[in-house]
Amino acid sequence: MAERRRRLIAGNWKMNGLFGSGRAELGKLARKSMAALRPEVDIVVCPPATLLRPFADLLRKIRAGRRIALGGQDCHGEAAGAHTGDLSAEMLRDAGARYVILGHSERRADHGESDAIVCNKVAAAHRAGLIAILCVGETAVERAQGQALTAVRRQLLGSLPGSASAVDTVIAYEPVWAIGSGKTPTAPEIAEVHAAIRETLAARWGNAEMARILYGGSVKPDNASALFGLPEVDGALIGGASLKTADFWPIAVAAG
Ligand code: PGA
Numbered sequence: 001m002a003e004r005r006r007r008l009i010a011g012n013w014k015m016n017g018l019f020g021s022g023r024a025e026l027g028k029l030a031r032k033s034m035a036a037l038r039p040e041v042d043i044v045v046c047p048p049a050t051l052l053r054p055f056a057d058l059l060r061k062i063r064a065g066r067r068i069a070l071g072g073q074d075c076h077g078e079a080a081g082a083h084t085g086d087l088s089a090e091m092l093r094d095a096g097a098r099y100v101i102l103g104h105s106e107r108r109a110d111h112g113e114s115d116a117i118v119c120n121k122v123a124a125a126h127r128a129g130l131i132a133i134l135c136v137g138e139t140a141v142e143r144a145q146g147q148a149l150t151a152v153r154r155q156l157l158g159s160l161p162g163s164a165s166a167v168d169t170v171i172a173y174e175p176v177w178a179i180g181s182g183k184t185p186t187a188p189e190i191a192e193v194h195a196a197i198r199e200t201l202a203a204r205w206g207n208a209e210m211a212r213i214l215y216g217g218s219v220k221p222d223n224a225s226a227l228f229g230l231p232e233v234d235g236a237l238i239g240g241a242s243l244k245t246a247d248f249w250p251i252a253v254a255a256g
Contacts, residue, residue, distance in 0.1 A: 005212050007228070007255045008170060008235035010044040010133060011242025012073065012101055012216075022051050023058060028245040030064035033252070041256045042235075044099050044133075045242070046071035049087055056096025071099030071133065074107055077120035079127070089121075089128035100125045101133045101237070103159050105176045115158025123161040126168050133170045133237065134159055135216070136197070140177035148175070148189075149196045156200050166211040171197055172237040178217025180240060187230055190215055194232035221247055224254035 013022075026045060033043055045068055047055055052070055059065040072092035076083055079090050092100055102125060103118035113121075118134070125132040136155040138148040152173065160169070173193050178184050185193075194213050201208035215227055216237030227233050235255060241247040 003210065004040075005210060005234050006040055006042055008042040008044065008212055008214060009248075009252045009255050010046060010071065010099070010101070010172075010214065010235070010237045011248055012104070012237055012239045013045070013047045013243060014073070014106070014239060015048060016243055017047050017051055019051065019054060022047055023054065025243070025245055026055055026058060026068075027062070029248060030059060030062055030068055032245065032249050033067040034062075034064055036253070041252060042069065043067065043252055044069045044071045046073050046099065046101055046133075049073070049092065049095065052092065052095035052097055059096075069098045070096050071101060072097045072130075073101050073104070075100050075102070075121055075124055075128075075130075077117070077124045079124070089124045089130050093128045093130055097130060099131045099133055099170075101135065101172075103155070104135045105137060105174060105179060109176075115155055118159040119161050122159060122164060122169065126161070126163065131168055131170060132164070133172050133214070135172045135174050135237070137174040137176050137178075137217070143175065143177065148193060152193055153196060153200050156197060157204070160201075160204065165205065166201075166208060170212045170214060171201070172214040172216045173197060174216035174237060180218070182218050184218050184223060187226065190227070191230050191232055194230070198232065219251060221250035221254070224251040228255050 075089040076086040122132045138151040142151040212234040219236045
C-alpha cells in the first residue's frame with residue numbers, strides 16, 4: 001500500500017509576539033499537543049526570528065521538541081556576508097528552526113521578492129538542512145481574469161530549485177486575496193489548484209505522490225474540518241488563528 005502523506009499544520013506568527021506572551025502561548029500549545037494529538041500530524045510554529053532560540057530552549061526543557069517543530073519566516077540566499085539586517089538559513093537552523101516559510105505573498109509584495117529570488121532562498125534553506133514551506137498563490141485580479149492556475153504554476157516553476165524534492169519542500173497554496181481577509185476559495189477551487197500543483201510537481205519530479213500541499217488564507221477553527229476533508233489538502237498554513245492556542249489547537253485537532 002502507498003505510504004500516506006503526513007498532515008502538517010504550520011502557524012505563521014508574522015511580526016507578532018514578544019518573549020513573555022509568546023512563551024506562554026507556546027507552552028500552552030506544547031502541553032496540549034503532548035497530552036492529546038495523534039503523532040501523525042506535524043505541528044510547526046514559525047515565530048519571529050527573535051523567539052526561535054528561547055522557544056527551542058523551552059521545547060527542549062518540557063520535552064516537547066518531538067511534537068512541535070520551529071520554523072523561520074524568511075531567509076537570505078547566502079550563508080553569511082555583508083547583508084545588514086538579513087538572516088541566513090544557517091542562522092535559523094542554528095537558532096533551532098527545522099523549517100522556513102519562503103515566498104510568502106507579504107514578502108513578495110513588501111520586499112519585491114521575485115520567483116528567482118525565492119528560488120535562491122529555497123536552495124539556501126536546503127543547503128542548511130531546513131524544510132522549505134514554499135508559498136504560491138494568485139491575486140484577486142488574476143482569479144477574476146481566469147488566470148489563477150497560470151499564476152500559481154508560473155510561481156511554482158519559477159520558485160522551485162531543480163534539486164528540490166518532496167522530502168525537503170512543502171508547498172503552501174495561499175491565494176493573496178484570502179490572506180487575513182476572512183474570505184476563502186470554494187472547495188472545488190481549492191481542489192482544482194491543489195491538483196494543478198501536484199500535476200506540476202509530478203511533471204518536474206516524475207512522481208509527486210508524497211509532496212505535501214497545504215492550504216493557507218483565513219483558515220479558522222470553523223472551516224478547518226471542511227478543508228481537511230478535501231483529498232488534496234495535506235494541512236494548513238495559518239496566520240491570524242495561529243497566535244492563540246485557543247484557535248490554533250482546534251485546527252490541529254481537525255487535522256488529526
Ligand atoms: P491568515 O494568514 O491565516 O491570517 O489569513 C495566512 C498566511 O498569511 O500565512
